[in-house]
Amino acid sequence: VSATEKSESSDELPAWARSAKAGFKPQEKSASPAVTPVKAMNVSMPTATLKIDTPVRIDEPVVTPASAPVAPEVSAKPATEVAAGPQNPNVKVEWTSKEGINVGQESSCQLVVSNSGSSTAYNVEVDARFPADVQLISTNPAQEQLVPDLTWSLGNIPAGETRSIQVVLVPTQRGALNASAEVHFTAAAQSGFVVREPLLGLSITGPEEVMVGDPASQSVTITNPGNGIAKNVRLDALIPEGLEHTRGERLIMDVGSLNPGESRTIRLALAAMTGGDKVIQVSASAEGGLLESSTSTMKVIAPSLTAAIDGPGLRYKGRSATYKLKVVNDGTIGTSNVRMMHKIPEGFEYISSNRGATYDAPTRILSWFVGKLEAGKTAEMEVELNASQIGEFTHYVRATSEHGSTTDTQVITRVEGASALVMDIVDLDDPVEV
Secondary structure (H helix, E strand, C coil): CCHHHHHHHHHHCCHHHHHHHHHCCCCCCCCCCCCCCCCCCCCCCCCCEECCCCCCCCCCCCCCCCCCCCCCCCCCCCCCCCCECCCCCCEEEEEECCCCCCCCCCEEEEEEEEECCCCCEEEEEEEEECCCCEEEEEEECCCCCCCCEEEEEEEEECCCCEEEEEEEEEECCCCCCCCEEEEEEECCCECCCCCCCCCCEEEEECCCEEECCCECCEEEEEECCCCCCEEEEEEEEECCCCEECCCCCEEEEEEEEECCCCEEEEEECCEECCCEEEEEEEEEEECCCEEEEEEEEEEEECCCEEEEEECCCEEECCCEEEEEEEEEECCCCCEEEEEEEEECCCCEEEEEECCCCEEECCCCEEEEEEEEECCCCEEEEEEEEEECCCEEEEEEEEEECCCCCEEEEEEEEEEECCCCCCCCCCCCCCCCCC
16 A cells, blocks of 8 residues: 555545544554544443442451461450341442443543442451453542552441542553452451349248147249249258158259249148247259249247156165155146056055046056146156065156156155064073062
């Protein structure tokens, strides 16, 4: 092609094409391809769109070879306050441009980051990569260095909100501008659990005073004043000596579970057997180390009878002996069905007695029915016996009442043989001086 033909071909181009051709500089080491004339060079770059519906970044630890283990550096991060319940952030990133992008001209584009989810996306970061044939002019938010790989930290993006990054650039070549963008964020969740606390309360109630032989039942109440369920509740009761339960002196009962505010009452059917102060100990336990204890003190009132016998300590065989018996109620209450018994030993024989006593010869027991004996009162009786054998004999005496009060006493009498003196006068046939 001659220079004239080239000039004529150039004259046929429009003015804007001749200007573009004059500013075009082909590469030095490559052959320039044939250029087909066009009517316009307003080249628009196709919009590059990247949508990330499940943006999750996994940071794998970097292992550095070393001769000895190195403790990792731990940086404390401030706690992030998030709402309770399911967290569903959905972050999308998209390139947009409101105007055409031309070679050699400053062009503006936007990197739009939006959260279309129902919860906040935390610690949002955007990484953008630009090709080598693009010159970066400025960004908003600004960067210290305009390099092909840029990162913006956008903080937290609440649900439904959008953040935009403005980029001003100048492309140096025509064609597709392959800029890419990646978004990273954190989906935080906060527990919405309610921590509940079960508690145990324990009380025991019953009569403060009972008579011997009367019922002495106690009521044990276990409560749960907490706001959680107390599971596997168990009652343990220790029954003291002098009180009686059909199942023994230690009771273990499974109560089950107690709901918040619920209470259970358990009746301990006890009977008072002996007098004195009695302490009932109970404890309740449940899962989680719950333990409560309580005690109840009850006074068992019993009549206190004291028996006595007064008689000779020495008696001669064949002589009679009188014994005086008495029973005293030195307790604080009266008692009924008081009985007095005298066991007559083998060396004595029963002669008589007062107060309507009954003698049982086979058992050698002499009995009196005293009846009711009020507190502080005394009943006395007598018995006459005959010492029939030589030796030392023990007289046993016992007093009882219907409340289980019993008292015993005894006296020892020694029986010896009686001395017999005989005087004889003998008449001798001897001469008598006159």
